[in-house]
Amino acid sequence: MIATPLDLLTELTELYQDLHRHPELSFEEHRTAARVAAHLRALGCETVEGVGGTGVVGVLARGDGPTVLLRADIDALPVTEKTGLPYASVNDGVAHACGHDMHTTWLIGAATMLARHCTDWSGRVLLVFQPAEEIGRGARAMLDDGLYKRFGTPAVAFGQHVGPRPAGRIGYRNGVTMAAGDAIRIRLRGKGGHGSRPEAAVDPVVLAAATVLRLQTVVSREVAATDPVVLTVGSMHAGTKENIIPDEAELGLTLRSFEPAVRDRALAAIERIVRGEAATSGAPEPEVELLYSFPALVNDERAGDAVLAAFTAQFDRERLVPLPLIPASEDFGLLTDAGRVPAAYWFVGGSDPDAYAKAQAAGRIAENIPTNHSPYFAPVLDPTLATGVETLVAAALARLVR
Numbered sequence: 001m002i003a004t005p006l007d008l009l010t011e012l013t014e015l016y017q018d019l020h021r022h023p024e025l026s027f028e029e030h031r032t033a034a035r036v037a038a039h040l041r042a043l044g045c046e047t048v049e050g051v052g053g054t055g056v057v058g059v060l061a062r063g064d065g066p067t068v069l070l071r072a073d074i075d076a077l078p079v080t081e082k083t084g085l086p087y088a089s090v091n092d093g094v095a096h097a098c099g100h101d102m103h104t105t106w107l108i109g110a111a112t113m114l115a116r117h118c119t120d121w122s123g124r125v126l127l128v129f130q131p132a133e134e135i136g137r138g139a140r141a142m143l144d145d146g147l148y149k150r151f152g153t154p155a156v157a158f159g160q161h162v163g164p165r166p167a168g169r170i171g172y173r174n175g176v177t178m179a180a181g182d183a184i185r186i187r188l189r190g191k192g193g194h195g196s197r198p199e200a201a202v203d204p205v206v207l208a209a210a211t212v213l214r215l216q217t218v219v220s221r222e223v224a225a226t227d228p229v230v231l232t233v234g235s236m237h238a239g240t241k242e243n244i245i246p247d248e249a250e251l252g253l254t255l256r257s258f259e260p261a262v263r264d265r266a267l268a269a270i271e272r273i274v275r276g277e278a279a280t281s282g283a284p285e286p287e288v289e290l291l292y293s294f295p296a297l298v299n300d301e302r303a304g305d306a307v308l309a310a311f312t313a314q315f316d317r318e319r320l321v322p323l324p325l326i327p328a329s330e331d332f333g334l335l336t337d338a339g340r341v342p343a344a345y346w347f348v349g350g351s352d353p354d355a356y357a358k359a360q361a362a363g364r365i366a367e368n369i370p371t372n373h374s375p376y377f378a379p380v381l382d383p384t385l386a387t388g389v390e391t392l393v394a395a396a397l398a399r400l401v402r
Contacts, residue, residue, distance in 0.1 A: 002314060002393050004109065004386040005117065012109045012385055015039070017087040019101035020378070023076030023094045026132035027141075029054045032074050032104065036129045039108050043115040045127065048150075052142030057151055058127035060115055065123025065401035066155035069341075070392055071332060072107035073100045073133035082375040098372045099162035099350065102379050102388065104129060106160070106348075109389035110396065118393060122401040126154055128335075136181060136292035139334040148337070156303050157343040158395045159332045160388060164371040165321065165349030166356045168383045170311055170391060172346045173323040174304035178297035179230070179256035180263055181329025186211070186251040186274055187287040195243035205238045207281045208249035212236065214273050215253070222269040229266055230256040230327045256327045258296050297333035300342035307344045310398035314390060323347065328372070344395065348388045350379025 004012075015035070024032050033054050040047040040058035047058045054074075081088050081095035089095045096102075111127050128147070132138030148154075165171060188211065190204030212233050223229045231253065238249035253270065257263040271288050278286045311320055326347075336343045349356075351369050359368040370376035 002113070002118070002390045002397075004113065004389045008109060008112055009385060012105050012389070013381055015108060016101055016105040016381065016385065019104055020085075020096050021087045021090055023089050023091055023096045023101070025078060025094055026075040026135045026138065027053045029074045029131050033129065033131075036074070036104060036108065040111065040127065043111055045111065045115070051147065052131060052138060052145045054131040055138065055142045056129040057147070058111060059151060060111060060125040060127065063122035063401070065121070066399060067124040067126055067152050068396045068399050069126040069128055069154035069157040069335065070107055070110060070396060071128040071130055071157065071159040071335060072103040073130045073138065074104050075100055075132055075134050075138070077134055077373060079373065079375050083378045085378055095375065097375060097377050098134065099377070099379060100133065102162045102350065102384065103160070105385065106388035106392055109385070110392035113389060113393045114396065118397065120402050121397055124152070125396060125400070126151055133331055136183060136294050136329075136331050139294070139331040143334060143337075153337070154341055156399050157335050157341050158307070158392065159330075159343070159345045160391060161330070161345070161347050162350040162379050162384065162388065163347045164351050164369050164377075165347065166351055166353040167349050167380050168353065168387050169319055169321050169349035170315065170346060170387065171321045171323040171349070172304065172308055172311070174299045174301050176258055176296050176325065177299050177323070177345060178326045178328055178330050178333070179228075179258055180260075180294065180296040182255040182263070182267065182293045183291040184253040184255065184270065185289045185291055186253065187289070188249045188251070188274075188278060189284040189286060190245070190247055190249070190281075192247040193245045195245055198245060201245040202281060202283050203245050204249035204283065205246065207277060207283055208236055208238055208251060210281070211251065211274055211277045214277055215270065218266055218269045218273070223262060223266060227262045228258055228325060228327065229262060231266065231270070256329055258325060294329065294331045295333050297330050297345055298336070298339070299344050303342040303344040306398050307346065307395045310394040311391065314394045346391065348384065348391060350384045352380045
């Protein structure tokens with residue numbers, strides 16, 4: 001059985017609270033990367049900074065054996081934290097509202113365990129601290145910077161994410177697990193003018209409102225009820241003053257899907273609706289731009305089964321929870337190199353177990369339990385910290401030579 005020493009938990013608590021207090025946006029994670037690199041060098045890892053921009057790679061090698069990749073994402077979100085924690089973000093408008101500070105701390109903890117406390121293994125551990133997951137570009141940036149050419153292609157890749165389930169619970173699933181993600185920017189052009197004379201203008205605000213409403217029919221009328229799809233308009237910007245009709249309005253969309261054919265159908269419907277609404281309004285041709293895109297996350301069956309076996313040996317069985325399809329997206333799937341690297345990805349709960357149980361009993365989990373990207377999201381440290389370290393170590397040791 002793997003147990004995280006108390007002195008390491010104390011060290012990791014300090015690291016986590018420091019990272020949480022100092023969040024950094026995608027590709028701006030310079031302070032975070034420096035802290036990570038310092039920890040890796042102290043462990044004796046070969047350490048390289050600046051991979052894919054602000055990524056850090058550490059290599060822990062011991063004899064002959066397979067290469068196991070362990071990955072954590074390190075960036076934060078443009079969110080104003082409202083947790084009230086004593087270690088809340090000091091960076092205005094930026095917060096670790098998705099838990100990447102916990103992911104980073106987990107991987108440092110796992111590296112420490114493998115370097116200092118678990119000695120009965122042989123092989124290589126590739127410790128990948130990835131930037132810019134929140135904008136879907138970090139994994140691609142590291143691959144384009146020669147991640148596997150420079151450090152070797154792993155035999156298997158493992159990753160994990162903190163979520164709103166009770167702390168200490170571990171969620172698993174094989175096959176298709178998380179949705180493909182597409183981010184879309186739509187620029188609607190109008191003809192500006194005075195607010196008192198809309199007949200002399202083409203109002204992009206009205207056009208934007210009509211477009212947002214019509215886009216709701218993509219899921220309800222363009223896609224079969226048996227095909228899971230999520231389409232959200234997350235931002236809408238237009239105008240500077242109440243009596244000025246602006247020239248432009250901009251929409252930001254996110255599309256989540258699980259099947260390539262369904263994704264293609266939804267993307268085509270989005271473009272058709274946007275251009276059709278513009279034509280109906282007598283507006284100039286709009287711009288529809290795909291900002292980034294990454295595939296669904298698919299857990300390899302053999303890798304997933306091996307991880308579940310390791311978790312079953314490590315943890316009480318009731319802590320392991322099978323998961324449904326997850327409509328959130330993760331660019332971790334790109335690290336599988338189009339399926340050539342088997343991978344497994346799982347979830348670790350971070351919510352206060354008592355608060356979760358009360359919310360569940362009252363049927364108010366959605367209302368009372370903050371989820372990722374909420375300004376109130378912050379995992380409880382015990383037992384979240386220890387659980388995430390032990391899952392990574394158990395998964396790695398299951399594949400390394402022992």
